[in-house]
Each structure stands twice: as structure tokens, then as C-alpha cells.
Amino acid sequence: MKRSAFACALGASLVLAALPAGADSDSITVFAAASLKEAFSAAGPAFTKATGTAVTFSFAGSDSLEQQIAQGAPADVFASANETQMRKAASAGLLGSEPKTFARNRLVIVVPKGNPAKIASAADLAKSGVKVVFAAATVPVGAYTRAGLKKLDGRPGYAADFDAAVEKNVVSNELDVKAVATKISLGEGDAGVVYQTDVAPLGASVETIAFPPDSVAEATYPIAVVKTAPDAKGAQAFVDFVLSPAGQAFLKARGFLSP
Amino acid sequence: MLSVAVAKQLRDFTLSVNLNVPSGVTALLGPSGSGKTTVLRLIAGLLRPDSGTVELDGRVLSGGRAFVPPYRRDIGFVFAEYALFPHLTVAQNVAFGLRARGDAAGARRRRVTDLLERFEMSAFAEQRADELSSGQRQRVALARALAFEPRALLLDEPLSALDPRTRVRVRAELRGLLAALTIPVLLVTHDEADREAFSERVLHLAAGRIGPGNGTSLVQDGV
Amino acid sequence: MIRGAIAVASALLVAFIVLPLAGLVLHVEPRAYLAALSTVSARNALRLSLLTTTLALGLTIAFGTPLAYALARGRFPGRRVVDAIVDLPIVVPPAVAGLALLLVFGRNGTLAPVLRALGIQLSFTTAAVVMAQVFVASPFYVRAARGGFTTSDRTLEDASATLGMGPLRTFALVTVPLAAPALVGGIVLSWARALGEFGATIMFAGNLSGVSQTMPLAVYLDLEGGDVAGATALAVTLVAISLAVVIAVRAPARD
16 A cells, blocks of 8 residues: 555656646746846846746856757747857757847956955956956856957057966856856955946945956847747747836846847 | 782672682683673773782783783683684784784794694685684684783683584693693683583682672682 | 566666766767867866865875774764764755855955965865865765774774784774775765765866866866867766776675
């Protein structure tokens, strides 16, 4: 008697576990870049109120998300922090709609409260002994950072191999921008590069230093419906919401630039 | 001469021991549970007495604040189940005490060969100890305990692990081997038959009334 | 009927373990494999993993053996508490362990003033990798060793003492060889846990090729970056090394 009850319980839980999440059409899953965490988390309830569709978010490095979608993860929407990952998804045939840019973001240098290494400008990132924390080069913000530093090579006040000098100071390549932010706010590094939208949540634990104008590229954020979305209609509704004034308000409130 | 005058509170009674063991074999007879093994462990230093002294050839092994640890007492011990090291060969077992006292490898090998011959175990030198019969193990245990030329020898029920037929044969063997020794030998047993074999000197260990804190088990010099 | 059920259940579980690993190996194309392994980052990851796990294992054995012995034989107040504490890292999620290490040993951590006075920086170093590994892996060894010392035959240790061997030599020549199967099992488990350590490492030691990017981190990052070939090559190598160690360690065992 006990044995068959156990077998039933086991079978039932296996079936439940295998049920596709979101089989119920009143909820969607959005895979979004880590830097969108605060903005999207705030926008979620508003979207649900407006459409009646619940939304769950998965925030991570955009490269990681693209890989997961390519391996068949059940996402309805993909919002990336750069066009590279979106283009990759497109050429792999993973998208169900034309990607649309919905926001832009700027990179800033952050230092721990008190600025222990006395960083005054981007040039100081190459100073010897400075511990720099970046995101890995495959993560959008990591790629933007390195591209931006390269743009500064040879400019007045910057050595010709400035970006290589900074690279020598890197002590860790974190998996996403939030990890970079955390390490700097804990004082583990002397300086890091994050999006300006990541600064507000860190509060007083960090100070920011701007890059020289016309140096680091601006991050462009595209959004698209995933081809194999369990709920394609709900997915499109979310994309429309993000592009609408209501959705844009959430992004602007957190420091994103308009698309 | 081994002199023992100690007391130890055990679970059911207080063990109080007063005996002298001169050169030669002394048998200590008593029923199971009377504390015989405890007596040996106290002499060997594996247990600390509550009070009293243990002396060997005039040297105080335990008394007052003094307590010589078991690895410095120079007393051989043959355990009830022989306690041979299962991961070592017969030769390595016998050589163990010689290693402990720092003999050179060559000297060790020679002495071990001699001993194994004397105990008729030469053919088994490279066998692992856990592959022997109980009669063979007994011989190895004895050889091992005597290898480092101890000043006294203790045997805990050396025959009880053997089947009755082997026991008879081994009893005679053991008697012969022990008779050749000139050190004090204390052999503990519950078997009356051993009394005849080793009756040079027999002491009796009798448990008094068994009860918590009641009764005493005494050993008295006697015949 | 029962025999059949046992056979089926066993076969299923074994298959479940073997299939993914076999699939991993089959995914590898020999030339791509060699190319992937010869990159600087792959070789760094391999070297770093082997170096750190060896150090972590050494520290675990050096400090874990006396602890296991004390737990098995000692009668001291709070022994049960210490026992439970030793088991904690096993149930604590690795990322939590990493965060804890960071908050204590980091640049602004609790012990930061002491470390600064000694001129030591721990976070983002290879030392941090070893620390993270010791933290998560040592309990496996201590548990196994404690079991080995508990079931060891005391009479044999008594015999060794009567033969003239002092406590340390008795421990080395009798106790340890008798507990060897348990100790070896603990070493293998502990080493494997250290080799696979990821969450605590990236939290506390960070991720930098040649310094803190161990093989698991390298696999993850390769995969993130879309380099499935690179990730697979490293993963297969990890499996091969682990398999080799498990076999080598069990070969001399007698059953």
C-alpha cells in the first residue's frame, strides 16, 4: 500500500515538473539583460494590470540569455543590451518579430564610496596598481567598455595603448553588470564600468565618474518576440507595452535614454 | 619481579589487586567479568588505576603522580583475540616492536627470522596476518610480544579463541615456550584446565557480591 | 520479481548518469578538441584548476585529519556542535559561501584591518580560489575521515602501544592504514567537490584567466559567449581527469 502511494506521488511530481511553464496563456516569460532589472520589474505589474497577463522575468547577461534561448529555453520575449546578441538570435532563426530598439544607455565609471584609488577621470583607469572590475568581454557591457576604451587610444591625454594598459589592471571579468556593481559597492575593486542606470540602486555606496564625451559608445537595447514563444500574443503585447509611452516612462525614470 | 598493588572503580564493583609476580609463569584464574583483563590493562599502562603502584624490577611504572605510558613500559602483551595488524605480514608484525625501538633493518630481519623459526612460523613470514588460522595467529602474537625482549609478559586468555582440539595442543606448546622464559609472566584465564598446565603459581580472582559500589574483587597471594 | 525491479531501477539510474557524459564525449570532434585545448585561456584554466585543487586538498588533509580524529575520539564539551558546524558548508549554497567569504575576508570585510596591517590582499587572488575550495570541500573529507577513525579497532592501537610505538607513530603506522579506505574515499569526494567549485569561487575570487578562472568558470564563460566547442572540450577534459582519479584511487583496493 505504501509503495504504490509512493510511486503515484513520484509519477505525479514528474508529470508536474515536465509540464511546460506558461502553458496557461495568462502568463509570459521575458528574458532581459541584467541592466533592465529595476525598470522591467517595476513595469511588470503595470503591464499585468493593463492586459491581464502575468509576466515572469529572467535577468542575466544577454549572451547567457541568447545561449539559453538557442538551447530551447521557453522564453516569450528577448530584450538584449546590445545588437550583437539580437543579431545572433536573428541569424539563428530564433526571433518571431523584427527587433525594435526600445532604449539606450550610457556607460559610467563607478568607484567605491570615498574613491580609495583617487580616480579622477577615465585616464586614471590605466594608473598602475588600480584594481579594475569589468564584465566579461562576451557580456554586452563588457564589450561596450572595451570598445569605448579603444576609442580613447591616442587621444590627447591618453596613451596609444591605453586600452591594453587598462586591461592589465582588470582583476575580474564578472558574469553580468550587476556583479560588477556589487563588487564595487562592496569596495572590492577600485573602479568598474557599469550602465548609468545601474548607479541609482547602489545608492551612497558608490560615486560615479563620467567618460569623456564622444568616447564610449551608447548601448542600444533591442527587443523582439521569440519565435517559439509559448504565448506569441502575450509576447507581442509586452513588446508593444515597452515601446508605448507607459512602458517608456518606467525606463526613463531609471535613467535610460529614449531609443 | 612485577609488583602490583592497585585499586580501580569499575562499573559494578571496585577492583582491588595485590600481587607479586616473580620470574616464571603465574596463572591468574577467575570467572568472566571478574576483572582479569582490567588487571592486565592496568599493569600494561593501558588504563590508569585510581590509586596504588605498579613496579617492575624496582622501577615504578605507576604510583602517586608518576605514570609511565604503555609505550615505555617494556612489557609484552598477548591480547585475547591476538590483535595482529591485518595490513601487515607476519614478519612485519613480529618486527613491529623492533621498529619501535629503532633497530636497524638488518638486525630486525635477523631477529625476526630467528623468532619465526623458534615458533615454527618461518613458512608464513610473508603471509598477511589475517590469512592465518587461530593457532598460527597465537604463535605470531607471542613471537611479536617477545621480539623486543620485554621485561615482563602478559597474556590475556591466550587459548580461549581456539577450538577445543587445537587448544589442547597449543596449551602444551605454550607451556614449553613460556617455561623457557626468565621474565615474570602473568597469564590470565577462566579455564581450570590451564591451572594444571601452568600451575607453577596460581592466583585466584574472585568477584565479591556484584552490585553498584558493593563488593570487592580481590586478588590474594595464595595457592 | 524483486530481482527484476532492482535491475531495472539500477539500469535507469546508471543510464541517466552515463548518457549525458557519453553525449558530451561524442560531441567532441578530435581536431576541434585539440585546438580548443591549446588556447591560452584553456591551458590557464587547466593549470589553475589542478594547482588550486591540489593546494586545497593538502590543506584539507593537514587540518582536517586532526579535526576528524578529535571528533571521532575526543570527549570535549561542544563536540556535537563542532560536528554540526563541520557539516554546514555542505548544505550552504556555494554563492552564499562566496558572499560570506567576501564579507569577511574582502577588502572591506570584517577582517580587512588585520589583512591590511599584514599587507595581504585576498579577494581576486588565487589564494581566494583555494580558500573557497577548502571551505566547500573540506567537510567531505572530515566526515569520511571521522567515520574511518570511529570504526578503527582500538585494540590494535593498544597493541601498538605495548610494542613501544608512541602515539604519533601508532597513528601513522596503525590508525591511518586501517582507516585508509575511508580516508581515500573522503579525499576523492573532497577533491572532486573542489574541482567543480563555481559559485563561491566567482563571488570571492572573481574571474580572471590565469588567476581565478578555474575550469568550471571557463566552461561557463565559453558557453555564455557561444563557444560551445571550447566549453565542450574543457568539460570533457574535466570528466576525463575526474574519471582517471577515481579509477587510480580505487585500483589498489582489494574487493
